Amino acid sequence: MFFSLAILGTAIFYMRLTRTTELDQRMCPVSGPGGQFVLLVDKTDPLNFTQKQAFQAFLEQLITQRIPVGYLLSVFVLDNDYTATARPVFEECNPGDGTGKSEMNANLSHLKKRFEQGFREPMLRLADELEAKKSSRFSPIFEMLEMTAINGFRKQNVTGPHRLFIVSDMLHNTPEYSMYRGNFDFNRFHDSDYGRKVTADLSGVEVEIEYLLNTPKLQTRRNLKFWEDYFAAGGAHIVAVRPLEG
Template sequence: MRKSRIQARRERMYFVWGTVLLLVVALIAAAAIYLQFTRSSEVDKTTLCPKSGPIGHVVLLVDKTDPLNFTQKQAFQALLEEIITQKVAPGELLSVFVLGEDYTASAIPLIELCNPGDGRGKSELTANVNRLKRQFEQQFRGPMLALANELQSQQPAKFSPVLEMIQLASINGFRARSAGGPHTLVLVSDMLHNTASFSMYKGDYDYKHFLESPYGRKMNTDLAGVEVELHYLLNTPNLQTRRHLKFWEEYFSNAGARIVSVRPLEG
C-alpha cells in the first residue's frame, strides 16, 4: 500500500513536471515565431531596405536622349517589369538613373527603393504574407512602374553623355550606398556617346587611343566587381558594330567590371 502511494505520488510529480516542460517548450517556440515575424517586418519605412542594410544593389541607367519607337516602348515596359519582379531580389536595392542631354540635371537617382519581398515562399506562421504582398505592390512595384514615362523622351537630344552618366551612377549609386552582395549595372542605351569632347558618331572606337587622351583619363571610374548588362537600343545599327561593343568591353574591364550579357531591345 505504501509503495503504491509513493509510486502514485511520483507519477503525479512526473506529470506536473512534464506539463511544465511542455509549456516551457511551447513558450520558447512561440517566442521564436514572434521574433521571426517581427524581424520579417524590420525594414526602413522610407527605403524598404532591411535595417541591417541592402543585401545587393542593382543600378538601372536608362538613356532618354532619343525617343523610343512604338515597339521599343513595349519592349522597355516589359523589361522594366522584368527588372522589378525578377532582377531585384528581396532585400536588394534598386537605384534608377536617367541619361539626359544635361547629365548635371540627373546626377542623383530618380528613385531608390529596396524590394521588400511579396510574401512568396513565406509561411503564414512566420510572416504577414498579405501585408508583404500589399507593401510590394503599393510601395515598390507601383512607384517603379510609374517612372516609365519619365524614362522616355519625345524629342531627340543634341548630346548623349553616356560616359559621364556611368561615372555618376558609380559615384551616386554604388559608392553612395553600403550594400553587400552582388552589384549589377543595367544599361538601356544605344551606347553611342556623343559630346563635344568625344563622339562615337565619328566611328572612333579605339579604346587605347581614347584612354590616352585627356578626356579619356577624366572618364575613368571605379566599378570594381560590378556585373554589367547591356540592353542595346539599335537606333543606328551601322555604328553599333562589334568594334563598338569591344570599346565598351575594354572600358568596363578597365573600371574593374565585366559585361555579362548583351541584349538588343526589340524595335
C-alpha cells in the same frame, strides 16, 4: 493550465503572422542591403512603339524577377545634361512580396501590399519619366557612368553583389568625343586627356546592356569591343548584352 497554454500558443501564432522583417525608410533591412543593382536608362532619343513595349516588359521582369529581396535598386536617367541628372530618381530596396513564405510565420497579404505599393507600382510609374519625348543634342554616357559609380555604388557603399543595367544605344555623343564619327579605338580614347578623365571606377561591378538599336550601322562588334575595354579599364565586366526589340 491547458487554457493558459492555448492562449499563449494563439498569441505566439498571431505575433508570427503579423511580424515582418524590420526595414528602414527605404524598405531595406536595418542591417543593410544584401547587394545593389543600378539601372541607367538612356532617354536622349524617343522610343518607338515596339521599343516602349519591350522596355516596359524589361522593367516588369527586372522588378518582379531579377532583384533579390533586400537588394537596393538605384535608378539613374541619362539625358542631355548630366549635371541635372546626377542623382537617382528612385532608390528603394525590394522588400519581398511574401513568395516562399507561409501564413504560419508571415502576414502574406501585408507583404504583398507592401511590395506592390512601395516598390513595384512606383517603379512602373517611372516608365513615362524614363522615356524621352524628343531627341537630345548630346548623349554623355561616360559622364553618367561616372555618376552611377559616385552617387550610386560608392555613395551607398553596399556590401555584396553589384550589378549595373544599362538601357541605351551605347553611342556616346559630346563635343569632346562622338561615336557618331566612328570613333571606336579604345586605346586612343583611353590615352587622351578626356578619356582618362571620364573612365568610371566600377570595380567589381557586373554589367548588363539592353541595346537600343537606333543606328545599327554604328552598333557593330567594334562598338561593343570598345565598351568591353572601357568597363575592364574601370574594374567591371560585361556579363550580358541583349538587343531590345524595335
